[in-house]
Amino acid sequence: MPITEADIDKIAQLAHLEITDEERRALTPQIASIVAYVEQLNELDTSAVEPAIGGLTPAGERTETTRDDTPRPSLGQQLALAEAPDPAAGHFRVPKVL
Amino acid sequence: MKNGWEAVIGLEIHAQLNTETKIFCGCSTRFGDEPNANTCPVCLGLPGALPVLNWRAVELGARAALALGLQLNERSIFARKNYFYPDLPKGYQISQYDRPFSERGTLEIMTAARDEGGHARDWRPMTIRITRLHLEEDAGKNVHEGLPETDRYSYIDLNRAGTPLAEIVTEPDFRTSWEAYDYVNHVRRALQWVGASEADMEKGNLRCEANVSVRRVGSEKFGTKVELKNLNSVRFMQKAIEFEIERQINLIEAGGAVTQETRLWDDRAGETRVMRSKEEAHDYRYFPEPDLQPLVLTSDFIARVHDEMPELPEARRKRFMYEYGLSYNDAAQLTSEHTLADYYERAAQTSGNPRGAANWIRTELLRELETDGRTAAESPVAAEELGALVRLIDEAKISGKQGKDVLVEMFKSGKTAAVIIEEQGLAQVSDAGEIERLVGEVLAANPKQLEQYRAGKTGLMGFFVGQVMKASQGKANPKLVNEVLSEKLKA
16 A cells, blocks of 8 residues: 555644654655565465464563452652653643643 | 434443452552552553553453343453543553454343423333443543643643443434433443442443434434533433434524534533534544453353352343232332342332232332432331331231321331331221121111112112221221121121
């Protein structure tokens, strides 16, 4: 599937990115070539292969992905907000969204 | 609804599952803690943090699915739903998409039209198709008021982020706002009944969205649908749907067209308002969540969840019909709430007359409870006491008419029926000797009527019964009076 400038516009919009006409012209062939490269994988017949979903340990075992309903300590408000760019009144503060 | 028009409504419910901790991390789901206190790298969406599925959420989700008649999928897959909003720190919500947790439900609910006073008329069964129930995480909470400079800023509390939810989606099977109302109440009760969710809309742990369109009766094609949000109670939802149906019909009849959009219910204004139109419609770009394995439910697990479930309202209704000989309507009403069903069973057992107990609860008790705005669990008359009252009436200790007054007194005073009957001297005279004496007196005092009766004017029977009852001050057992009188009049 060839990537067009319209696709780039849509992706930019979904990613909340503003791009210039110049950037769009530059990005279109670049992204098209990345997609074409990855599409080579489709040449393989994987119809009989189970999709690999979920992580693997360094030893190649499946990682633990379930747990009991037992509370564990949380970070607490102070630590949770420590790295926030604009915390206020115990909250993350952002430009108005409503 | 206007003649010639039909509404088509589908519902989406989000119910918070009743766990101690979040769905993918060990943070508490407790409500009311200080903002952002119950957070960790997983629910804050910090880089490198990995989700680990809370198995309790799976168990409660399975209970919810079975309680609503859905089929559990042995294998389901978590997926990322991508969108940007400040309450969603990862930039995606872990949800399920093309391989959901459960699908293809058929649920029988009871529904009724309402009269102008909002009272239900003629309950009838209705089958709703539930498309799916899947598991997902909740987003955080945006705070837009009550904090400094909310004209410029929004504030984010992520305590709720990662709370487990069951999303329950129906087919567009509802035709009126009251059907939707009865369905949501049914789902609420079912989720509470099996302990899957507190399902309290006021607390926000049950949320509801409605898709509403209208079409001319007979048309197969769906109209353009509008999504309704901000429905903070079941009643708001019903009012919002009702408003929206009228709005769409009026719009089309005036030559306009419905726009596909999201509208919010404004209860103060009593209307729906546009929130977002189709141009900004989302493209969620779902893809499988690579950090979580497929969720596999073994047949042992499914069997165990089945075994742990309490008897469901529907099964209990059928048992009431079979075991106690109740009609569909009686059984359906008595199983409309868990506590009412429990109350009825205890009363039925004490009374030794299950149908009598059902009648007394439906006609007398529920009316008294409704007057006081109480549930069966809060009844000042215990189930056993009501059962005892029914038994006293069956044993002819008092008449049914007296029973009604006794019940009202039981409500007021909290005394038992036996005590009230004793105190007020209400006990019926069922002593055959005493009744024979009264009958004798009445016949002796009315020789003219006696002569007419014996000459064939048998309609005077009622006159004699009345006289005897009067002589007994209403306490004589009417059945016995009839028997004794028939005997004496023949002589």
